[in-house]
Amino acid sequence: MGPSRARSHQGPPEPLHESKFSGSKKRKGGANDSRGSKRKKDLPTAPAAKKSKSKFQDSKPAPKAAKAKKSATPKPSKEVENAKKSLFEDSEEDEVIDDKLELESDDDDEVEKAQKLGDDFLAGGDSDSEIYDSDDENAPRPVFSDDEDESDAEEKLTAANIAGLSRKLDMQKAIEEAEAAAELAESQMQTNIAEDKPRILGDAGAEDGATAMAPPDITLLRTRIADTIRVLEDFKNLHEDGRSRAEYTAQLIKDVCEYYGYSPFMAEKLYQLFSPAEAFSFFEANEKQRPLVIRTNTLKTARRELAQALINRGVTLEPVGKWSKVGLQVFESSVPLGATPEYLAGHYILQAASSFLPVMALAPQLNERILDMAAAPGGKTTYISALMKNTGCVFANDPSRDRARGLIGNIHRLGVKNTVVCNYDAREFPKVIGGFDRVLLDAPCSGTGVISKDPSVKTNKDEKDFMVLPHLQKQLLLCAIDSVDHASKTGGYIVYSTCSVTVEENEGVVDYALRKRPNVKLVETGLTFGTPGFTSFRGKKFDEKLKWTRRFYPHMYNVDGFFVAKFKKVGPTPQAKATPSEVNATDGGGEAAGGGGEAGDGDESEFRGF
Numbered sequence: 109m110g111p112s113r114a115r116s117h118q119g120p121p122e123p124l125h126e127s128k129f130s131g132s133k134k135r136k137g138g139a140n141d142s143r144g145s146k147r148k149k150d151l152p153t154a155p156a157a158k159k160s161k162s163k164f165q166d167s168k169p170a171p172k173a174a175k176a177k178k179s180a181t182p183k184p185s186k187e188v189e190n191a192k193k194s195l196f197e198d199s200e201e202d203e204v205i206d207d208k209l210e211l212e213s214d215d216d217d218e219v220e221k222a223q224k225l226g227d228d229f230l231a232g233g234d235s236d237s238e239i240y241d242s243d244d245e246n247a248p249r250p251v252f253s254d255d256e257d258e259s260d261a262e263e264k265l266t267a268a269n270i271a272g273l274s275r276k277l278d279m280q281k282a283i284e285e286a287e288a289a290a291e292l293a294e295s296q297m298q299t300n301i302a303e304d305k306p307r308i309l310g311d312a313g314a315e316d317g318a319t320a321m322a323p324p325d326i327t328l329l330r331t332r333i334a335d336t337i338r339v340l341e342d343f344k345n346l347h348e349d350g351r352s353r354a355e356y357t358a359q360l361i362k363d364v365c366e367y368y369g370y371s372p373f374m375a376e377k378l379y380q381l382f383s384p385a386e387a388f389s390f391f392e393a394n395e396k397q398r399p400l401v402i403r404t405n406t407l408k409t410a411r412r413e414l415a416q417a418l419i420n421r422g423v424t425l426e427p428v429g430k431w432s433k434v435g436l437q438v439f440e441s442s443v444p445l446g447a448t449p450e451y452l453a454g455h456y457i458l459q460a461a462s463s464f465l466p467v468m469a470l471a472p473q474l475n476e477r478i479l480d481m482a483a484a485p486g487g488k489t490t491y492i493s494a495l496m497k498n499t500g501c502v503f504a505n506d507p508s509r510d511r512a513r514g515l516i517g518n519i520h521r522l523g524v525k526n527t528v529v530c531n532y533d534a535r536e537f538p539k540v541i542g543g544f545d546r547v548l549l550d551a552p553c554s555g556t557g558v559i560s561k562d563p564s565v566k567t568n569k570d571e572k573d574f575m576v577l578p579h580l581q582k583q584l585l586l587c588a589i590d591s592v593d594h595a596s597k598t599g600g601y602i603v604y605s606t607c608s609v610t611v612e613e614n615e616g617v618v619d620y621a622l623r624k625r626p627n628v629k630l631v632e633t634g635l636t637f638g639t640p641g642f643t644s645f646r647g648k649k650f651d652e653k654l655k656w657t658r659r660f661y662p663h664m665y666n667v668d669g670f671f672v673a674k675f676k677k678v679g680p681t682p683q684a685k686a687t688p689s690e691v692n693a694t695d696g697g698g699e700a701a702g703g704g705g706e707a708g709d710g711d712e713s714e715f716r717g718f
């Protein structure tokens with residue numbers, strides 16, 4: 109079985125998608141839903157409940173659940189019928205399109221190949237069903253307006269795809285609801301939660317307390333995690349006598365490590381960002397691949413034309429969401445997306461949806477001079493150039509020669525002509541060149557936002573990484589700020605982004621820069637969704653304007669975890685800061701990439717803390 113891809117939209121949850129589709133999809137999945145943890149592959153998680161039940165569970169499903177399952181399959185529920193009705197009631201035209209659609213068989217292997225082939229960003233997904241076949245005479249012919257920007261075109265494209273998918277989703281939803289009911293009934297039987305407080309830790313000091321603390325049967329681990337979260341969310345009413353919150357938290361972290369495969373350090377670090385229930389959603393989302401997304405290269409084609417061309421090749425897709433005019437979310441493909449004629453001709457790039465966001469926040473203008481400080485493999489550089497319509501000049505810098513090869517490849521393939529590729533440690537800017545209208549710093553980071561793509565992040569980072577990386581990020585951000593021309597007629601902006609969700613790498617870095625560079629202020633990112641950044645965290649207060657930064661979480665928006673902050677430079681760089689000697693001094697003694705503390709500030713300890 110190939111990779112399954114999430115069908116829920118990326119970006120802000122829209123009522124249409126959340127209520128009609130993604131709720132059920134979240135519970136659905138296949139073998140690839142649990143790449144991160146070996147342990148989890150064996151578990152009867154909600155997504156895999158049906159399969160694993162026979163394998164692992166001794167207890168039979170409750171009679172009620174069995175009944176629900178039986179009744180679900182032949183006939184979609186009333187709710188499903190209503191949902192379907194409301195999907196199409198707005199548009200007669202959509203119904204016509206629906207009538208023309210044909211469902212086809214799976215071919216997930218092809219998409220897997222495509223993902224491997226792409227030399228730019230790769231994104232996964234979560235699906236296992238139908239595709240449109242362009243060879244079929246009855247295949248859909250989506251209706252596009254002449255104007256790419258008109259939301260009408262998006263609606264129609266969306267409707268065309270949604271209609272085709274809806275039939276199977278209707279059935280899936282009914283089955284999944286029944287499975288969820290069965291699972292709930294089973295877990296209630298296992299833990300007696302309907303009648304009693306969940307028994308997780310046992311009585312304090314009692315012998316059976318120790319027994320309860322022992323690792324449970326693996327099939328019950330998930331239930332215990334859910335129960336512990338329930339207790340932590342309603343501690344007053346649900347905790348066992350004599351047991352503290354800290355004890356439950358410690359047990360939960362232990363169980364999370366065992367179930368999902370995190371190191372205790374990483375489990376705790378990530379857990380601290382959320383409420384217990386939200387942390388659970390985050391950990392769960394990290395087990396699922398994000399949807400495969402392609403970005404239309406508007407230097408060569410328009411989205412509607414690209415979509416049509418790919419649909420004709422047997423690709424099922426739809427616009428990534430209203431927030432992007434260039435993204436297409438791919439559900440199924442019978443061709444390798446990294447080797448289609450359109451790909452080779454540079455009509456699109458495989459690019460994670462969240463990686464559009466920093467460029468959208470940067471909002472490059474025609475004829476500007478822009479620096480992309482950490483540019484390889486060029487997903488953002490090439491998007492910047494497309495928005496600038498190949499005018500002006502983009503300096504695309506990356507110190508990694510290997511990664512720069514991918515950057516150059518993408519630049520050529522996508523027909524980008526306004527770019528200079530360079531190879532510096534970006535802490536050498538603005539000594540190399542300065543006076544830019546805008547600078548993008550998509551900083552090297554720990555990758556805690558992309559655990560679904562790289563599960564090794566669960567275990568391969570330790571405390572030192574979260575000192576070294578923020579240290580480097582702070583240095584780079586100061587250089588980014590110093591490289592911008594505050595008097596730029598069209599710009600004067602800096603965007604800082606990471607694909608990490610930790611506070612040290614995000615708010616901590618931004619807050620530091622605000623303190624060190626009073627000639628910049630935070631401004632709104634202009635992004636239409638995202639969660640406000642922290643203004644305080646675990647006792648540390650940040651600048652109030654940090655609320656204008658944006659966090660993007662996999663469990664909330666079905667995108668990779670990301671952070672975006674936008675600064676406006678309002679005054680010149682103080683002379684002392686702008687001198688080459690300051691930048692030279694940064695080469696002095698740090699461990700991350702050859703740099704040490706920022707010259708002049710001399711406050712090494714500040715680099716290391718928040």
Ligand SMILES: C[S@@+](CC[C@H](N)C(=O)[O-])C[C@H]1O[C@@H](n2cnc3c(N)ncnc32)[C@H](O)[C@@H]1O
Nearest residue numbers: 482483484485486487488508533534550551552
């Ligand atoms: C998150 S990736 C950039 C992705 C890129 N912006 C894109 O959209 O394709 C971070 C990059 O930072 C680069 N990097 C690491 N240390 C750096 C430094 N000191 N100066 C500039 N770039 C650095 C890495 O080589 C890596 O390519």
